Amino acid sequence: MPRVVPEYKEEARTRILTAANQVFGEKGYRQATMDDVAKKLGVSKGALYLYFASKEELFEEICRAEPLAFKEILYSTFGENKKPLESAGEFFDKMLRRYGSNSGLSFEIFSEASHNSGLRRVLKKTQDEYAATLMNYLEEGRKREIIDKDLNLRSITYALIALWNGIETIIVTGLPVEDARRAWLEGFKAIFLPKNGIHASRNL
Amino acid sequence: MPRVVPEYKEEARTRILTAANQVFGEKGYRQATMDDVAKKLGVSKGALYLYFASKEELFEEICRAEPLAFKEILYSTFGENKKPLESAGEFFDKMLRRYGSNSGLSFEIFSEASHNSGLRRVLKKTQDEYAATLMNYLEEGRKREIIDKDLNLRSITYALIALWNGIETIIVTGLPVEDARRAWLEGFKAIFLPKNGIHASRNL
């Protein structure tokens, strides 16, 4: 692509973001160097600074972009007409395929967020967003009577998010992926369990 | 205490571990300096190296010790004769009191673990330990018929651990602690919900 077109700059940024995402994920944000990122792209360190003012800004940008990919997978998986448990499995598999060994970036993000309130705000905003989406989904489930009436939907929403984030933590501590998958599904099932009713079980 | 007795060395190590735990939690492992730790203790940087061979070793030691505190709280809370939901609330409150704003260290640990397989092994071992304890507890619940027969206990165990870890992640992204508490309890309830039975509800 010719360098003069405006898209070029945007694409270059994206390429850097992708590379940095990988590098930060592999080595950790603090240990990875700008040179690592540059080398992964085959450009000079200086070039990075044409697109991002600092390592920190680059990282923040990643933190902003990161949930987008997550959201995309989330939305594309949990359709209203699918059976929840199947969706959950599909979600797990898609996430795994997307991130693979790279799950580390989540913890880089959480770790930084715990010392950086600005970053915390960024994360909060996106989290609120898909929390809302998730809650809509759960309300749908409530109507189909596959979620217990006793459960507070808003809290269950956050519990589900927590469950997923937590699944990543237990993977990172070395639990085999298969076990983690089962834990995820089992936690999910606990919430969507067809209580007291026969017909509901058909929709699981 | 005379400095020559072996207990002294042990005590000194412990004091360093405590200080480092705080400092690493506040600033992050990579950003905190050995000098920060030394200053918090009012000793010289060099002194730290009399007790720990390197910053990394100091951190690993923390990672080994950290779950002990966790385990202690876990065990002291979930007694066999208490109602699970109450125990869960108590657990949350104790954890909060113990760690407060310092939750950050978990993510430091996960973050490092995701780039360091040695550390991963350490974490795995301790996690397995309290997974076992937790599973015993759940089996007890199964007997009291407050956990659904359809749920696989081993998976539910990991789901619970994941749920808790995940609760920390959503706190770190800025969700109010009260909301996080409710999410924790609600997730917990979903698992321990008195399904199909009336009498079980009494034991919640």
Place this chain on the structure above:
Amino acid sequence: MPRVVPEYKEEARTRILTAANQVFGEKGYRQATMDDVAKKLGVSKGALYLYFASKEELFEEICRAEPLAFKEILYSTFGENKKPLESAGEFFDKMLRRYGSNSGLSFEIFSEASHNSGLRRVLKKTQDEYAATLMNYLEEGRKREIIDKDLNLRSITYALIALWNGIETIIVTGLPVEDARRAWLEGFKAIFLPKNGIHASRNL
């Protein structure tokens, strides 16, 4: 003006010199960047290199041109038929108006000259030039008996130049401009003082 004619090139050079003069004066030669200069002109960095081979050459060119402005003010002020003290005051005011807060460039020049013999030569040449002019002026004063016979004119010439340069140094250290003006005039008066004679004082 069509861009192909040679005058264009000359005009472009002049515009760059003017902008660079300002920028270097404000930020200091070493701290100012070529980008600063380019931005002040609204052109690209690369464009500067079409007219000047390097930042250093650009600076040297300024050093060559700078005294021209000075000389112009000098010559236009100290006419033979004016009273010296009035001329001195006028000179001060004109210089101030011309350079204002921008006096800094002199020191950039002196500072560089003290590490760069090539630059030193350039400055020497122009200084010799207006030293000669100044000396003519002083000889005129000698004839009018307003300069003491005991003073060596050549040395007094350099003393005057030094006095002026020094006045800039004391302004830069924060002496109020009014005080500096008085110091300049008083130093000037000391040289042109009507000694032993009454009639001379009329011409001051």
Place this chain on the structure above:
Amino acid sequence: MPRVVPEYKEEARTRILTAANQVFGEKGYRQATMDDVAKKLGVSKGALYLYFASKEELFEEICRAEPLAFKEILYSTFGENKKPLESAGEFFDKMLRRYGSNSGLSFEIFSEASHNSGLRRVLKKTQDEYAATLMNYLEEGRKREIIDKDLNLRSITYALIALWNGIETIIVTGLPVEDARRAWLEGFKAIFLPKNGIHASRNL
């Protein structure tokens, strides 16, 4: 000197200041690197930062200390009972011996001061100090009737300072030192010239 005594730290600072003074004078503040300074001392770069927080602080410290040396020479030269012209010559020679080729630092200082108001304040303060001393000296001269009554002493004080500073500028532009010396003495003489009186000339 043993490293533990408190004087050690002070001496180390002094050694660094001296080396930095030389290096900054030779290369210019902005071009000189901390490594240059370190190498001149035969220590590591890091060592410098044990004594000075930054290159800028090191420079400011020099700016603060620099006038002390100047003041010392000034005070030791211009005693009340010496003949002014002789003192002036002595002063010139001492300054030359002290600074030699290193006069450049003055311009580094002025140049930085013209972009840095904090530094300006520092310089102002010390300048005020020796301006006061100089003025006392001139008042003495006034009493001895070797300074013309028509001259404002305060302004003459600053004119003298300016004259000296200016002498440095003309040396740096390449005027032979001998010529500069004569210019300095001649400017000085113009101020201390025995006007209207015969007897005063004896004291010059």
Place this chain on the structure above:
DNA sequence: TATGAATGAGTGTTCATTCAT
């Protein structure tokens, strides 16, 4: 046992300069 001065390998960042377009 403890200190703290010193080290030196790195790291983020800047910027004069080049060159394909």
Place this chain on the structure above:
DNA sequence: GATGAATGAACACTCATTCAT
């Protein structure tokens, strides 16, 4: 002529680690 993306050599500053005292 002009652009501006890219380079790469610096450079200020940091910090884990060492070691003489």
